[in-house]
Amino acid sequence: AIRVTQSPSSLSVSPGDRVTITCRASQDIRSYLAWYQQKSGKAPELLVYAASTLQSGVPSRFSGSGSSTDFTLTISRLQSEDFATYYCQQYYNYPRTFGQGTKLEIK
């Protein structure tokens, strides 16, 4: 199975900050990567697919980049509703595999 390593595991940040989360795949997955946001006690929501395409309705302060093995999710100016845990997931092949998550906490 493709290993997906996400970093950092947690981040202490303030509203208005710029946040960057990194995801690394153990092999070339081209652009077959998605990012999800999960708020406490809720189901995940799709933010980005194909590494850089924003899902409909997702605010433009979110952006994704990267290809092959290295990917990033950036939140340009953090808002209060963005405090959550973020996961990347590869869909190059089966089994689909997820990063371990990055939890954004209020500083």
Place this chain on the structure above:
Amino acid sequence: QVQLVQSGAEVKRPGASVKVSCKASGYTFVGYGIGWVRQVPGQGFEWMGWVNTFSGDPHFEGMFQGRVTVNTDTSTRTVDMELRSLTVDDTAIYYCARFDGTGSYLDYWGQGTLATVSS
């Protein structure tokens, strides 16, 4: 709007079975696959498998094969996933999620069903 509504929380004994239902609405049901993912509370996600809602064919990972049965009912737009021979390690939140139109990523998720296995 696309919605996936799952059945409620379950508590089971080791060795028992649990069935999680996933009812879809707001889109053409047979046009999109349904994936199953589980999450131990407070931890990451584990991919279980998926079902082709048009053919009803399931595709589950090795560790679940032989323990999972999936039933797709196109008339009620429901997918039922039954996991048998439960152990405490199966305690998790079980999610169904819709594949996008290309069968790639998961674009809409159910609210999750907590299954607790305890003696």
